[in-house]
Amino acid sequence: MSAIEVSGLSVSLGGRTVLSDVGLSARDGEWLAVIGPNGAGKSTLLRAMMGLLDARGEVLVDGLPARSLKPRQRARLMAYAPQNPLLPPGLTVLEYALLGRTPYISYLGRDGRHDREVTESVLERLDLAGLARRPLAHLSGGERQRVVLARALVQRAPVLLLDEPTTALDLGHQQQVLELVDRLRLADGLTIVTTVHDLSVAGQYADRVLLIADGRAVASGPVGRVLTEPLLAATFGAHVRVAQGEDGRPLVNLVRPTVPVPSRPAGGPEETGGPEEGDACSP
């Protein structure tokens, strides 16, 4: 049985179908990357899976229909880190991350020692311990992104949906976050579904890839079968080379298209030499 299984998911927004009959499945401990051009419907897919949008179709978590779960039950099974959440500016990093423990705290209760220990350990692992008392309004973009991820990890749910979790992060923090998520996946058997624009990240970390475009699934399968030059060129309209990393996983690199040099009109002005480096030139 898959940890998460989606079938026939369709969403309309503003009178337009933005997701059409999309399906996916990810087993326990599997990492699925959702890729596709801007506006393809990746974030919409994750939000619909979380029940945050009206959608047709079915989402099963651990074999249970997600729409039949109570919010607390669902929050214990699925955690979600959105791309651009609205953050309450007055809360500190620690207070916000502790909200991830809400599904485990009784309605009139307070967070306990275990909740604070779990939260502090996640903050530590995401390099945020030193910012624990800082208000959210006083964070940089990358710090905010790590705090949003921290709250999702603090939730300790077996299925983790991450929407572009590393876009605002510098190289070191990108690697730290991706490695941490991967370690948790291996240690606790977490199932990861993440949208990602960096296709090398998809190639390096995911087991399988779902490629969507215009709200429809275009391809899905093991990374090596989806991250291919013809498929990426056709879907993204980009010139890419797919190389193999040391571990045999695909590395996707942009290559500059070769632009034909325009020929000089016959009888035109004599060649006087091109502009010197650093010269301003009009198009």
Ligand SMILES: Nc1ncnc2c1ncn2[C@@H]1O[C@H](COP(=O)(O)OP(=O)(O)OP(=O)(O)O)[C@@H](O)[C@H]1O
């Ligand atoms: N509230 C809305 N009303 C109408 N259309 C919407 C709404 N929200 C999103 N859309 C449209 O739905 C489509 C899918 O958006 P979505 O954010 O899922 O794309 P995405 O694949 O995540 O894109 P990106 O890579 O740019 O983040 C886009 O065309 C977007 O303009």
